[in-house]
Amino acid sequence: MAGGNAIRGSRVGAGPMGEAERGEVAARVFVSYYCANNHETRPSFAEEPGLVIPEFWDCPRCGFPAGQDKDNPPQPPKVEPYKTHLAYVKERRSDTDGAAILDEALGSLRDRGLIK
Known part of the structure; x- marks a missing residue:
């Protein structure tokens, strides 16, 4: 067993909790992408000058390409x-x-x- 000086519930190298110790969180932009299987994906991007949001994003559920137009999602590639x-x-x-x-x-x- 470890020495008697260890604090229960903590680990070596654990730092203080809280945003004040870690710094400010960058402002985020959430963008919705829709695939042909009607899955919605909402990745976030750091809001910064010159931000270029990708036109397409890979759906993490099915792997098909996803676009920002919900009514007209991109078709899956022909295999x-x-x-x-x-x-x-x-x-x-x-x-x-x-x-x-x-x-x-x-x-x-x-x-x-x-x-x-």
């Missing part, structure tokens, strides 16, 4: 599914091109005697 190598090849080539390339490759393998 593209993972594409395989074959899907990218099919975007560049038509089925007839693919069949021609396959026939050429099979002909080359037949000429070398690797397949019958």
Whole structure:
């Protein structure tokens, strides 16, 4: 157990409580942001000259972008599914091109005697 001189309920390095000891709190500006899921976020910004409030803010609940217009929030970004190598090849080539390339490759393998 600790020595008998410790004050109960305090910790080492604890300072006095109260705003007078910590200094003045900066004036704050609260801005409401709304996401597509109707979540409201109200971050605060220190009010100072030249303050630039961001147009968009990430919603901490769903991660979607949030804007200041409650009736018209920004739409969530479109998520593209993972594409395989074959899907990218099919975007560049038509089925007839693919069949021609396959026939050429099979002909080359037949000429070398690797397949019958």
